[in-house]
Amino acid sequence: MSQTAVPAPGASLSAARRARELSEATDGRVVDVLVVGLGATGAGAALDAAARGLDVVAVDAHDLAFGTSRWSSKLIHGGLRYLASAQFDVAHESAVERGVLMERTAPHLVRAQPFVLPLTGLVSRGQAALAWAGFRAGDALRLSARTARATLPAPRRLSPVETRHLAPALRPDGLRGGLLSWDGKVTDDARLVTALARTAAAHGARVLTRARALELTTSGARIRDELTGEEGEIRARTVINASGVWAGELVDGIRIRPSRGTHLVLRSEHIGPLPAGLHIPIPGETNRFVLVLPQDDGRVYVGLTDEPLDGAVPDVPEAPETDIGFLLDVLGSVLDVPVRRSDIVGAFAGLRPLLDTTGTATPGASRTADISRRHAVLTSPDGVVSVVGGKLTTYRRMAEDAVNAAIDAHGLAAGPSPTATLPLVGAAAPRTLAALRAPRRLVQRYGTEAPAVHALAVREPRLGEPVVPGHPVTGAEVLWALRHEGALDEADLLDRRTRIGLVPADRAEAMEAVRGLVGEGLGTGN
Numbered sequence: 001m002s003q004t005a006v007p008a009p010g011a012s013l014s015a016a017r018r019a020r021e022l023s024e025a026t027d028g029r030v031v032d033v034l035v036v037g038l039g040a041t042g043a044g045a046a047l048d049a050a051a052r053g054l055d056v057v058a059v060d061a062h063d064l065a066f067g068t069s070r071w072s073s074k075l076i077h078g079g080l081r082y083l084a085s086a087q088f089d090v091a092h093e094s095a096v097e098r099g100v101l102m103e104r105t106a107p108h109l110v111r112a113q114p115f116v117l118p119l120t121g122l123v124s125r126g127q128a129a130l131a132w133a134g135f136r137a138g139d140a141l142r143l144s145a146r147t148a149r150a151t152l153p154a155p156r157r158l159s160p161v162e163t164r165h166l167a168p169a170l171r172p173d174g175l176r177g178g179l180l181s182w183d184g185k186v187t188d189d190a191r192l193v194t195a196l197a198r199t200a201a202a203h204g205a206r207v208l209t210r211a212r213a214l215e216l217t218t219s220g221a222r223i224r225d226e227l228t229g230e231e232g233e234i235r236a237r238t239v240i241n242a243s244g245v246w247a248g249e250l251v252d253g254i255r256i257r258p259s260r261g262t263h264l265v266l267r268s269e270h271i272g273p274l275p276a277g278l279h280i281p282i283p284g285e286t287n288r289f290v291l292v293l294p295q296d297d298g299r300v301y302v303g304l305t306d307e308p309l310d311g312a313v314p315d316v317p318e319a320p321e322t323d324i325g326f327l328l329d330v331l332g333s334v335l336d337v338p339v340r341r342s343d344i345v346g347a348f349a350g351l352r353p354l355l356d357t358t359g360t361a362t363p364g365a366s367r368t369a370d371i372s373r374r375h376a377v378l379t380s381p382d383g384v385v386s387v388v389g390g391k392l393t394t395y396r397r398m399a400e401d402a403v404n405a406a407i408d409a410h411g412l413a414a415g416p417s418p419t420a421t422l423p424l425v426g427a428a429a430p431r432t433l434a435a436l437r438a439p440r441r442l443v444q445r446y447g448t449e450a451p452a453v454h455a456l457a458v459r460e461p462r463l464g465e466p467v468v469p470g471h472p473v474t475g476a477e478v479l480w481a482l483r484h485e486g487a488l489d490e491a492d493l494l495d496r497r498t499r500i501g502l503v504p505a506d507r508a509e510a511m512e513a514v515r516g517l518v519g520e521g522l523g524t525g526n
Contacts, residue, residue: 011202013486021206026232034236039069042242043196044399050203052414061212065193071350076184080138099147108447113185114276121174166276238406241386255356262323263303265346319347346503355389468510482521
């Protein structure tokens with residue numbers, strides 16, 4: 001794509017396009033596929049079906065990446081933890097999909113992230129040997145997935161000096177070295193979903209946020225426009241239920257065991273420079289770690305826990321104090337200067353939609369940490385295809401399997417999935433990305449569209465200013481999200497397109513500036 005101030009052809013999502021396509025979708029015509037849910041899997045299914053030439057409508061009651069897909073650890077895992085539980089197929093699938101994202105479909109959004117596992121007095125030599133064997137096995141997974149060594153470097157042992165160089169915040173007493181490993185990291189999980197939805201739109205899919213599916217039927221769904229309250233029907237030959245932890249609310253017989261993962265948000269200055277992330281072993285566990293993951297916006301995420309959620313599934317889960325205290329305790333076991341509760345500037349929790357295969361609804365019947373991350377595609381007696389389980393890394397394979405099931409169940413005419421080699425909006429080879437005339441941070445968020453975003457700030461210097469002091473997001477990025485990324489209001493902008501909202505104080509401070517841009521941006525939609 002050339003370095004001009006235009007978005008990818010057909011990929012602009014806006015309020016005007018939403019209104020126009022919602023009217024088209026409810027005018028009585030019959031589409032091939034209706035996808036319910038616009039997280040990673042749902043947006044991926046919309047792209048997969050549209051890329052095969054099918055007529056697609058995709059709806060979500062809220063916004064792109066409103067649910068689980070914005071609350072991940074921001075990692076594209078290679079499947080290492082699944083080797084330890086002998087889930088070799090899941091591990092290999094994860095490694096393959098990581099390579100697809102890093103080398104073919106989203107190299108602008110997913111890149112290699114180094115991690116240090118510090119060998120402290122809390123890590124026995126036996127545990128260290130086991131971890132090292134695991135990292136070597138993870139490198140073998142990389143090889144089996146045919147991911148290049150240049151993409152993911154080899155693991156290696158570190159001396160105490162090297163360990164402290166990569167993680168200066170570590171306590172030096174008793175530190176006998178570290179283990180360096182590499183995995184994939186997505187710049188922002190919600191931005192990945194936005195790229196998926198926009199790429200689907202470029203292939204002709206109608207992507208409709210604020211459109212709630214009230215009821216799924218054999219011929220489509222009854223929906224409500226959450227902006228106006230008006231109800232209508234979308235008629236479809238097949239329906240794919242990709243609503244994640246809410247899948248069982250739309251289709252009978254699906255049992256979900258939500259698993260809560262909690263992350264803390266810290267300012268970078270509370271931990272200091274972190275050239276690498278940290279794997280901190282959890283005491284008493286052989287294959288679970290707390291992750292410390294530095295971001296490019298002056299923040300650090302610390303997570304995650306893996307606890308079952310009992311009761312109703314909330315729209316926005318909260319991080320409980322028990323999880324926060326646990327993460328602080330584990331973090332304090334290795335840091336030279338402990339992090340206090342008052343140092344936490346934000347926290348978020350996400351719910352993984354794990355498939356309950358235990359045959360019991362008894363809370364705590366088994367740990368959610370032990371439930372397989374293998375996904376499942378289920379077809380109901382009335383032909384609704386539901387895709388559940390899995391994880392962010394394998395969204396593409398989940399989407400492909402769901403569309404395959406829908407095609408088979410309803411005899412749709414479509415070829416094989418092309419998405420393993422189909423670049424998302426903004427994607428390009430590393431050499432092309434490096435040559436773009438735009439700030440590096442923008443390239444890692446917008447890829448080949450970064451010069452177009454940057455051009456807005458060049459033409460209007462006020463748009464080059466941060467919307468909140470201390471955070472790099474500018475007015476140009478807010479305006480771009482309104483004009484081209486389907487944002488409809490301040491919450492879409494602050495909580496999903498930019499992630500300013502992960503720190504409540506920053507969110508409140510940015511609100512006035514963002515509100516002033518909303519009318520300007522929505523007034524220029526197409």
